[in-house]
Amino acid sequence: MLELLMPLRSLFEWLDAFPSSIAIRESQYVYPGLLTSHVVALCWFGGLILMMDLRLLGVGNMQTPFSQLQRRLFPYQMVGMIFSAITGLALVYAQPMRFYVNIFFWVKMVMMALAGLNALAFHYLTYNSVSRWDRDPILPPAARLAGALGLALWVGVVVSGRLIAYNWFQ
Amino acid sequence: MLSYFEWLNNLPVSTAIRESVWMSPLVNVAHLAALVMFIGAVLIVDLKLVGNDEDTPVDAIARGAEPWLLVGFFLLFLTGVPQLISNALREYYSIFFWFKMVVMVVALIFTFTIRRRVTLAPEGQFSAGARKLVGALSILLWGSVAIPARLIGLFT
Numbered sequence: 001m002l003e004l005l006m007p008l009r010s011l012f013e014w015l016d017a018f019p020s021s022i023a024i025r026e027s028q029y030v031y032p033g034l035l036t037s038h039v040v041a042l043c044w045f046g047g048l049i050l051m052m053d054l055r056l057l058g059v060g061n062m063q064t065p066f067s068q069l070q071r072r073l074f075p076y077q078m079v080g081m082i083f084s085a086i087t088g089l090a091l092v093y094a095q096p097m098r099f100y101v102n103i104f105f106w107v108k109m110v111m112m113a114l115a116g117l118n119a120l121a122f123h124y125l126t127y128n129s130v131s132r133w134d135r136d137p138i139l140p141p142a143a144r145l146a147g148a149l150g151l152a153l154w155v156g157v158v159v160s161g162r163l164i165a166y167n168w169f170q
Numbered sequence: 171m172l173s174y175f176e177w178l179n180n181l182p183v184s185t186a187i188r189e190s191v192w193m194s195p196l197v198n199v200a201h202l203a204a205l206v207m208f209i210g211a212v213l214i215v216d217l218k219l220v221g222n223d224e225d226t227p228v229d230a231i232a233r234g235a236e237p238w239l240l241v242g243f244f245l246l247f248l249t250g251v252p253q254l255i256s257n258a259l260r261e262y263y264s265i266f267f268w269f270k271m272v273v274m275v276v277a278l279i280f281t282f283t284i285r286r287r288v289t290l291a292p293e294g295q296f297s298a299g300a301r302k303l304v305g306a307l308s309i310l311l312w313g314s315v316a317i318p319a320r321l322i323g324l325f326t
Contacts, residue, residue, distance in 0.1 A: 032324040039202075039320045040313065047210025051235070060238055061214065063230035072225065076217055158206055162199045168191075 005106065012096040024094035031094055038087040042158065045080030048073050049154055056147025058138050065134045066143075070127075103169045108160040115153035122146035172262060179258035187256035194256065201249035205316065208242030211235040212281075212312050215289055219305025228301065232289035239281075260326055266318035273318070277311035 015021055024030050054060030055069055092099050099105040126142040133139050139147075178184060187193045215232045254261055261267040288296050288304045296304075 032321065035324065036317055036320045040316060043206050043209040043316060044213065046206040047208075047213055050207060050210045051214045051238070054238065061231070061234040063234040064226045068225040072218065072221070072223065073214070076213070155203060158203055159199050162202050163195065165198075166195050 005100070009100065012100040015093055015096040018093075021093055021096065024090070031091075034087050034090050034094070038084065038091060041080055041083035041087055042161070045077060045084050046154055046158055048077045048080060049150065052077075053147040053151040053154070056139060056143050057151065058144065062137060066139070067130050067134050070130075099164070102164050102167060104160045104163040104166075108157055108164070111153050111156040111160060115150060115157060118146060118149045118153060122150075175258040175262040178255045181255060183252075184255045184258065187252055193252070197249050197252045201246060201253065204242055204245035204249055207238055208246055209312065209316070211239035211242055212308060216305040216308045219289070219301045220309070227293050228288075229290050229292065232286075261322065264322045264326065266321040266325070270315055270318040270322070273311060273314045277308075277315055280311060281308065 024034070051061055052069060052073055055062065055064065055066055061069060122143070126140070126146055129140075133143065138144075187197070212235075214235050215228065218226075218228055218231050285304055285308050288301060
């Protein structure tokens, strides 16, 4: 598995040697501050994504037509995503070699990419026909599938992200 | 109080959790997943209160979110207790733990009294300003529970 990542090793090592990377790594407060901000941002982002996925699955927030929910939550989801991404990138920047050797980090990255593809496919394909199913209690299979995949993948991202703290397989 | 925390810390179940390789991680992961659900159910209503745009009425959104709010909090409690008892002494000596507990009690009371009343009220009963204030307070309170919670484990 790790052989696949060999081309990235030099990039991570290059980052690892940056003076500012070392400074964050060694600071007593910046790293914990980033970690805490990342948790807040991911709760914001993940929570709002979850609320939308529950609606897609037909098990939650059924009082709201889907397009209204989407329109209202989307800007806030993007804010959450941007803050999660900034704090997440800073965490990786501060300890590149710790993440490089951690299998949970790579599982998280793959799941995040898949979740992104799922969101794009939903947005550009399934969502086009929203006017036809907006108020339905049971949404078309493609919408339910997008909800189920989104739920499973984002839960996977959160779980594997949290497990990075445990370096069982090194 | 200290003797009570010592007693919790020395319970056989606390020791078992501490000595197990996978129990603490499992509980930590489940607690975070439950937190995401809970915060989602809080925010979907609070952002509507703060943003106050015209579509679905607040009470409909609050009714839709309430089961997830309750399930989320129940799961947080269920996964929080094992963390507390297995680290009872660490928690006892952590200022962040006590801060979290105090704010959590305030946030819970606020959520199930004032916030519940305002969100479930028919449209027009409370002014836009009052609703914005309740939404902002709720975000502030629950944020002040989550932030020190993460800090307990980082500064011991």
